[in-house]
Structures are given as C-alpha cells and as structure tokens.
Amino acid sequence: MDEEVAAETRKDTEVAPALIAVHPDRHSAVVAVGPELRAFDLLTISAVSLLDDSVSGEQPSHKDNIRAIRFGAKGKLFVSAGDDKTLKIWSTQSWQCVSTVSSEKRVTAVAISNDGLHVCFADKFGLVWVVDLNQTSKDKKPTPTPLLSHYCSIITSLEFSPDNRFIISADRDFKIRVTNFPKNLLNGAHEIQSFCLGHTEFVSCLAFVPAQESPHSLLLSGSGDSTVRLWDISSGALLDTCEVAIKAGLLESNGNAEEHDHAVTDLCSTLDGLLVAVAIQSLRGIVLLSCDVSTKTLSFAKVVSIAGETFIPTCLANCSPTKELWMVTGVSSLPGYDYPSLARVLVISGIDVEEEPVVLEDDKIPGGEKLLETLQGTTSVDDNAFLAAAEAVKAAMCNLLIKKHYPFENREYRKKTRNDKKLKE
Amino acid sequence: MPDNKVNPTHSKSTGLPRKRFYRARAHSNPLSDSHFPVPLTPAHVDYSLHYPQADSSKKIKFADIGCGFGGLLISLSTLFPETLMIGMELRDKVSEYVKERILSLRVANPGQYQNISVVRTNSMKYIPNHFEKAQLSKMFFLFPDPHFKEKNHRRRVISPFLLDEYAYVLEVGGIIYTITDVEELGEWMKSCLENHPLFEPLTEKELEVDPAVKLLSSATEEGQKVARNDGQTFQAVFRRIARSDQSVVQDVKHVRFVTSDSFGSIYDYSILQS
Incomplete structure (x- = not known):
C-alpha cells in the first residue's frame, strides 16, 4: 500500500519541463510540452501540422514526455526525442518525419553534427548512440550504433564542437567529456581528448562560444552548483567561473543554504559569442553574461527581469538574425490543476552589446496571438499555475539529478557497530 | 609498536591489522550512488595525506584497481621503491584494512612502504577525477568480480567503453595487467582488449622479462587462494598504443x-x- 503511494508520487514528480527551439534563420519556432510537439511557421504566420507516417491517424508522434528537441544542419533538420524511447528526425521543409529511431532506454539529450550527417542521442544509462543519416532511407529503419558511455550516469547534454571534430557529453556526476568524433563510427569513439572537471554539482547544459578568430572553440557549461564555467576543450582547462546566482543577487556569497534552489537550467550564446543568456531555477527572468574571447573570461552583464507575471524560463533559444532570445516556461503535467500541459512563451529583443534588451508584449511577438495560441495552446495565463509549474520542474530536476548527501557525521555514525570501529574506541 | 596503546584490531606479535575485524562482503554494487568524497579534479588529490614522506613533485604512476586486501601493492612497493602507487577499492572496510596495513608496515619498516596508499572509490565512475591524461604507466585488474549473468556484464570492470577511460589515463607505452581464475571472464577481458584500437598485446618475451607479470598470480590474497586450490588462471597483458596514424x-x-x-x-x- 505504502509502496503504491510512493510509486504514485514518484510518477507525479516525473514531470518534464517545456522546451523551445527556433530555426537558425527564424523560419519557424517549436515548443515541446509533455508528449506534444507544437510548431509554428514564422514565414507564413501559421501553425504547422506535422506529418508522421509511422503513427496512424490522430495519434501523437511521441507517446511520452519529450526531453530534447533541436534544429540542425543549418536548419534543414529537426529532431525530437524523449521518454517514449523514440527519436524522430523531421525535415523542416515539409515538416514530415523522415526517420524514426528506436532507443533501448529513455532519451535524455540529442545533437546533430554541423555537416548534417550524424545525429547523436544519449540515453538514461549513460550511453551515447549515433545514427548515420547517409544510411537511412524511408523503408529501412535506421539502427543506432553505440559510440561512447558515461558509466552508469545520466547524460544531461550533448553537443558537437563547431568544427565537428569532437562530441561533448555532460552528465550528472559533474563531468564533461570531450571525445574525438571518429571517422569510422562502427568502432565507437575511443579516444578521449579531455575531461572538463570543476563543477560541484550536476552539469545541466552546454553551449559553444562561436568564436571565428580563435582556432579552438570555447565551451560554456551551466550546472546545479549555480555557476557558468568556461572551458578550453582541447586540454579540459577551466578558464573562468561565473557564480551567476551570487552575481544576480539570488544568493549571498557565503550562504550555501538551499543551494540547489539556484541551479542553472539552460544557457545559450549569441552568434558573435559576446553575450550569454542564462536561465536559473529561481529567477524570474534571465542573466546576461559577457564573454571575452581574447582574454577568455566571463563577466556578469545584467539581469533582465520579467515583470507582471511568474515567468521562470525552463528553456532558452537564441535567434541570431533578429537578436532575439526566445524563452518558454511550462511543464508536462501539473497535479492538482486542470491543464494537461502548460506552456508560456516570451521573447526578449535587443540581445546585443549596444542595445537595451526589451521583453516584448504579447502582441509585439513575431506571429502575435496566432503564434502564442499555437505554441502555448492558449493565450490566457494563470499565474498561480506557473508558480506551481516552476516548483514541479525544480522538484523533478532535483529528484533526477541530485544525489542524496549524507553528512560525514551520519556516515560515521552508521559505521559505529562495525567490528573494526567498535574496538578502536 | 612505538605507542603503548594497544590496538585490539591489530595482531600483538606483528602489529598488522587482523583480517577478522575487517570482514566484508565479497562483492559490492558498482552501479549504486556513492557517498564517499571524490576529488574534484586530479589536482585535488592530496598527496601529502597519501605519501607524507615522498617527493612532492612525484605523481602516482601505478594504479591497482580493486586492490582488495592490498597484497599486490605491498609486493610492488619494494619492487619499485621509487614509484608512487595507489590501490582503489570500493568496499569501505576492505580499504580501511589496507590503510591500517600500510600504516603498520610503515611503522614496522621505517623508510619503507612510503610509496603506496589506498583510496576508497568507485574506479568505474571516478577514474578521471583521480588521474590526469597519460599519467599512469601501469594499471592492474587482478581477479575482478566476474558478474556471470549477461544482464550484469555492464558491471564488469573491463568493458569496451571503460577501456576508453583507462586508455585516457595511461601513457602511450603504459601497460594494463588483467588476471582471473574464471575462464569466461578471462576470454571476455582478452577480447575487450584485443578489439580496442588503443591496446596491443605484449609478446611472450616481453611478458617473461616483466617483473610485474610474475606477481599477478602470486602476490594477491585471491591469487594465493587459487594457487592453493590448484586452480587455473587466465591473464591478459596489453600495452597502450598511440593511434594507428601515428x-x-x-x-x-x-x-x-x-x-x-x-x-x-x-x-x-x-x-x-x-
């Protein structure tokens, strides 16, 4: 009986945050909430209906929470994957599902190589798989090949280096692994270039600083330890650390009480790499950091607050051509509320060094109310529900990624009856 | 013993810890979440704590993964007195035993056994936290847990993906030693190493002249047990090589x-x- 209750609460806390992705040339925007994938065409200002031959009739393409979405190959492809153990590859021209890949385990992260030839995905067992898109055809179901493994850890983020030479994987054991992406995929990726170590909690997100002049790209990572760090991937050296929660005034520099309240949930860098937008679990808005590529440093720029409503972003998407930052908050399901899935989209314009960022009013958002209706499912916003949603997302993330910590005294106390300890007293 | 306080867990005649106070289960689950301290980076490994008398510029070169009761470390210590080495053990009591054993040996043999130490860790998860790239010259995997069931093969300490991490911490030319008394596991470890592009087997001649190879079956408690029972052992010794285009x-x-x-x-x- 008790076990049943426990299992039920676990199911309740297993909610997924809402996700957003914007086409690199701003042709379209996609929001994923729970199993639903909602796409909007920004060129024709109309909702997109997704075409998926692998499911019949009105069935949704995904049967469980979507955990990862992204555009790739200069906007030609879009991938979605999640708890239903399937990865869908879509053509953004027709919004037709071109390929459905089955995974053995739930998928936690996806990445598309910059040449558009490979899709990588990570599962809940810590394995990274690769799908060769050259070998996929409509009638043959592609089989993924295992590439590398983080031993028994949940991989939280996957990223290809801009030059396609490395695949970067981050996990909940504070690690970032940089692996040479092999020429022959069938043999796996055995050559580790470096480990980026220094985070003191789970690593939640990765992003590259796309620096044209520098030969080595710089990697950014956000973590449950409330910091954003800058790395040199060739050596794994930590170049700089920005304690974003302290800088944003959320946390005293000496206080570590309730430290998991200010986990960094997402980050993205703008095209020139000068500004980095950071979402923090407790912040109603975003933090902007400036990144100096020549001195390889990160510094706090400003907090962009969102007034008038409870908006703690769960996912960020950069839209470089228009210097916009697209944000979503929401949750797959909310116990106690009538909403099956909850999402709210906001756009900040003027993400630039010289300009002042502005949070756009609903009617100023590209696509206007039509877009909001498509991506949010509704235009009305219930503030209390979003407050509860933010709490649910935070609790789910803690349950998934943070290990129980027992203080040293407790650990020693439990050993007190052991023969070797008892007799030494 | 120099101090008058008699430690009841130690033998009165030799001063060494007695095993009966450190009884532990034979196996430990490597997949469970761990609750012991892990160094943040290899630079955070406190050498002064492990090797108080060693030259502070030296780095650990040998690692005994799953060192058990520490028999191999103690034999290697006098064979390579200038090399720092560490044993890694997941079972808390067993690592405590090895710690006490080393401390007692240091007391009983002044100036000796200063180059060995032990750490409680899950080496399948935290190898990169302990060692830098290409830091190690030898890694030992002696009589690891066989994990017979196919479902549990991913718990084996030698596996195709974990070899990537071992290749990362081993220098080019570094050697990985494995031995087991379970034929099936011996075959498995050998085939994992053979199929890995960054390892090649040592030749018969090289095996003959390597002093560490002789210790594989004789130095550890587990090895002695196998020898007592006239059991067979299966070893695989491979060298870390550079990529083939080099x-x-x-x-x-x-x-x-x-x-x-x-x-x-x-x-x-x-x-x-x-």
Whole structure:
C-alpha cells in the first residue's frame, strides 16, 4: 500500500519541463510540452501540422514526455526525442518525419553534427548512440550504433564542437567529456581528448562560444552548483567561473543554504559569442553574461527581469538574425490543476552589446496571438499555475539529478557497530 | 609498536591489522550512488595525506584497481621503491584494512612502504577525477568480480567503453595487467582488449622479462587462494598504443613514440627498455 503511494508520487514528480527551439534563420519556432510537439511557421504566420507516417491517424508522434528537441544542419533538420524511447528526425521543409529511431532506454539529450550527417542521442544509462543519416532511407529503419558511455550516469547534454571534430557529453556526476568524433563510427569513439572537471554539482547544459578568430572553440557549461564555467576543450582547462546566482543577487556569497534552489537550467550564446543568456531555477527572468574571447573570461552583464507575471524560463533559444532570445516556461503535467500541459512563451529583443534588451508584449511577438495560441495552446495565463509549474520542474530536476548527501557525521555514525570501529574506541 | 596503546584490531606479535575485524562482503554494487568524497579534479588529490614522506613533485604512476586486501601493492612497493602507487577499492572496510596495513608496515619498516596508499572509490565512475591524461604507466585488474549473468556484464570492470577511460589515463607505452581464475571472464577481458584500437598485446618475451607479470598470480590474497586450490588462471597483458596514424620510431636502447595529437602538438615519449 505504502509502496503504491510512493510509486504514485514518484510518477507525479516525473514531470518534464517545456522546451523551445527556433530555426537558425527564424523560419519557424517549436515548443515541446509533455508528449506534444507544437510548431509554428514564422514565414507564413501559421501553425504547422506535422506529418508522421509511422503513427496512424490522430495519434501523437511521441507517446511520452519529450526531453530534447533541436534544429540542425543549418536548419534543414529537426529532431525530437524523449521518454517514449523514440527519436524522430523531421525535415523542416515539409515538416514530415523522415526517420524514426528506436532507443533501448529513455532519451535524455540529442545533437546533430554541423555537416548534417550524424545525429547523436544519449540515453538514461549513460550511453551515447549515433545514427548515420547517409544510411537511412524511408523503408529501412535506421539502427543506432553505440559510440561512447558515461558509466552508469545520466547524460544531461550533448553537443558537437563547431568544427565537428569532437562530441561533448555532460552528465550528472559533474563531468564533461570531450571525445574525438571518429571517422569510422562502427568502432565507437575511443579516444578521449579531455575531461572538463570543476563543477560541484550536476552539469545541466552546454553551449559553444562561436568564436571565428580563435582556432579552438570555447565551451560554456551551466550546472546545479549555480555557476557558468568556461572551458578550453582541447586540454579540459577551466578558464573562468561565473557564480551567476551570487552575481544576480539570488544568493549571498557565503550562504550555501538551499543551494540547489539556484541551479542553472539552460544557457545559450549569441552568434558573435559576446553575450550569454542564462536561465536559473529561481529567477524570474534571465542573466546576461559577457564573454571575452581574447582574454577568455566571463563577466556578469545584467539581469533582465520579467515583470507582471511568474515567468521562470525552463528553456532558452537564441535567434541570431533578429537578436532575439526566445524563452518558454511550462511543464508536462501539473497535479492538482486542470491543464494537461502548460506552456508560456516570451521573447526578449535587443540581445546585443549596444542595445537595451526589451521583453516584448504579447502582441509585439513575431506571429502575435496566432503564434502564442499555437505554441502555448492558449493565450490566457494563470499565474498561480506557473508558480506551481516552476516548483514541479525544480522538484523533478532535483529528484533526477541530485544525489542524496549524507553528512560525514551520519556516515560515521552508521559505521559505529562495525567490528573494526567498535574496538578502536 | 612505538605507542603503548594497544590496538585490539591489530595482531600483538606483528602489529598488522587482523583480517577478522575487517570482514566484508565479497562483492559490492558498482552501479549504486556513492557517498564517499571524490576529488574534484586530479589536482585535488592530496598527496601529502597519501605519501607524507615522498617527493612532492612525484605523481602516482601505478594504479591497482580493486586492490582488495592490498597484497599486490605491498609486493610492488619494494619492487619499485621509487614509484608512487595507489590501490582503489570500493568496499569501505576492505580499504580501511589496507590503510591500517600500510600504516603498520610503515611503522614496522621505517623508510619503507612510503610509496603506496589506498583510496576508497568507485574506479568505474571516478577514474578521471583521480588521474590526469597519460599519467599512469601501469594499471592492474587482478581477479575482478566476474558478474556471470549477461544482464550484469555492464558491471564488469573491463568493458569496451571503460577501456576508453583507462586508455585516457595511461601513457602511450603504459601497460594494463588483467588476471582471473574464471575462464569466461578471462576470454571476455582478452577480447575487450584485443578489439580496442588503443591496446596491443605484449609478446611472450616481453611478458617473461616483466617483473610485474610474475606477481599477478602470486602476490594477491585471491591469487594465493587459487594457487592453493590448484586452480587455473587466465591473464591478459596489453600495452597502450598511440593511434594507428601515428609513427613509431624504434632505436636500440629506447622505444620512442613520436605522436602528434589532433591539435598539431608533437609529443615525444621515450621508454627505457629493461
């Protein structure tokens, strides 16, 4: 009986945050909430209906929470994957599902190589798989090949280096692994270039600083330890650390009480790499950091607050051509509320060094109310529900990624009856 | 013993810890979440704590993964007195035993056993937290847990993906030693190493002259048990090699590996042939 209750609460806390992705040339925007994938065409200002031959009739393409979405190959492809153990590859021209890949385990992260030839995905067992898109055809179901493994850890983020030479994987054991992406995929990726170590909690997100002049790209990572760090991937050296929660005034520099309240949930860098937008679990808005590529440093720029409503972003998407930052908050399901899935989209314009960022009013958002209706499912916003949603997302993330910590005294106390300890007293 | 306080867990005659106070289960689950401290980076490993009398510029070169009761470490300590080595053990009580054993040996033999130490850790998860890239010259995997069921093969300490991490911490030319009394596991470890592009087997002649090979079956408690029962052992000893597109230059006295990494820097490894 008790076990049943426990299992039920676990199911309740297993909610997924809402996700957003914007086409690199701003042709379209996609929001994923729970199993639903909602796409909007920004060129024709109309909702997109997704075409998926692998499911019949009105069935949704995904049967469980979507955990990862992204555009790739200069906007030609879009991938979605999640708890239903399937990865869908879509053509953004027709919004037709071109390929459905089955995974053995739930998928936690996806990445598309910059040449558009490979899709990588990570599962809940810590394995990274690769799908060769050259070998996929409509009638043959592609089989993924295992590439590398983080031993028994949940991989939280996957990223290809801009030059396609490395695949970067981050996990909940504070690690970032940089692996040479092999020429022959069938043999796996055995050559580790470096480990980026220094985070003191789970690593939640990765992003590259796309620096044209520098030969080595710089990697950014956000973590449950409330910091954003800058790395040199060739050596794994930590170049700089920005304690974003302290800088944003959320946390005293000496206080570590309730430290998991200010986990960094997402980050993205703008095209020139000068500004980095950071979402923090407790912040109603975003933090902007400036990144100096020549001195390889990160510094706090400003907090962009969102007034008038409870908006703690769960996912960020950069839209470089228009210097916009697209944000979503929401949750797959909310116990106690009538909403099956909850999402709210906001756009900040003027993400630039010289300009002042502005949070756009609903009617100023590209696509206007039509877009909001498509991506949010509704235009009305219930503030209390979003407050509860933010709490649910935070609790789910803690349950998934943070290990129980027992203080040293407790650990020693439990050993007190052991023969070797008892007799030494 | 120098101090008058008699430690009841230690033998009165030898001063060494007695095993009966450190009884532990034979196996430990490597998949469970761990609750012991892990160094944040290899630079955070406190050498002064492990090797109080050693030269502070030295780095650990040998790692005994799953060191058990520490028999191999103690034999290696006198065989390579100038080399720092560490044993890694997941079971808390067993690692406590090895710690006490080393401390007692240091007291009983002043100046000796200063180059060995032990740490409680899950080496399947935290190898990169303990060692830098190409830091180690030898890694030992002696009588690891066989995990017979196919479902549990991913718990084996030698597996295709974990070898990537071992290859990362081993220098080019570094050697990985494995031995087991379970034929099936012996075959498994050998085939994992054979199929890995960064390892090659040692030749018969090289095995003969390597002093560490002789210790594989004789030095550990587990090995002695197998020998007592006239059991068979299966060993696989492989060398970490550079990627195949890198050249190997060999002269008479030295084996020299000149490699370039993908960033164009040239590395030159010279290893004295014994």
